[in-house]
Amino acid sequence: VPLKPETAMTMKLYFAPGACSFVPHALLETIAAPYEPVLVKLHKGEQQQEPFKSINPRGQVPVLVDGGQVITQILAIVSHLDAKYPEQGFLPKEPLARTRALEALAG
Numbered sequence: 040v041p042l043k044p045e046t047a048m049t050m051k052l053y054f055a056p057g058a059c060s061f062v063p064h065a066l067l068e069t070i071a072a073p074y075e076p077v078l079v080k081l082h083k084g085e086q087q088q089e090p091f092k093s094i095n096p097r098g099q100v101p102v103l104v105d106g107g108q109v110i111t112q113i114l115a116i117v118s119h120l121d122a123k124y125p126e127q128g129f130l131p132k133e134p135l136a137r138t139r140a141l142e143a144l145a146g
């Protein structure tokens with residue numbers, strides 16, 4: 040059965056409550072982006088089990104899947120969302136301010 044187009048195109052965010060996945064999670068919620076949140080129960084070890092382990096062999100959230108592409112790492116996900124929704128101003132446009140924001144996120 041072919042996937043419905045809207046199912047195929049909807050972003051997915053794999054997240055865990057109280058984890059650092061709150062960063063991209065907050066961005067997606069703030070703009071009411073079309074995405075499907077997928078809960079990964081870290082306390083039950085789901086990050087080390089299938090199906091998640093195949094999605095991110097590092098066994099960590101957050102993971103954003105967009106257009107079938109798996110994106111890991113908060114910095115990469117935030118940069119991706121900033122590029123995808125430039126009008127939202129998730130990251131500063133001015134080069135040094137942008138660098139400092141990325142620096143803070145990496146910390």
Ligand SMILES: N[C@@H](CCC(=O)N[C@@H](CS)C(=O)NCC(=O)O)C(=O)O
Nearest residue numbers: 058059086098099100101112113114
């Ligand atoms: N460098 C990674 C860090 C991700 C990370 O540390 N995720 C934690 C939650 S805050 C995690 O999934 N931990 C599960 C585990 O270590 O088993 C990123 O930027 O995404």
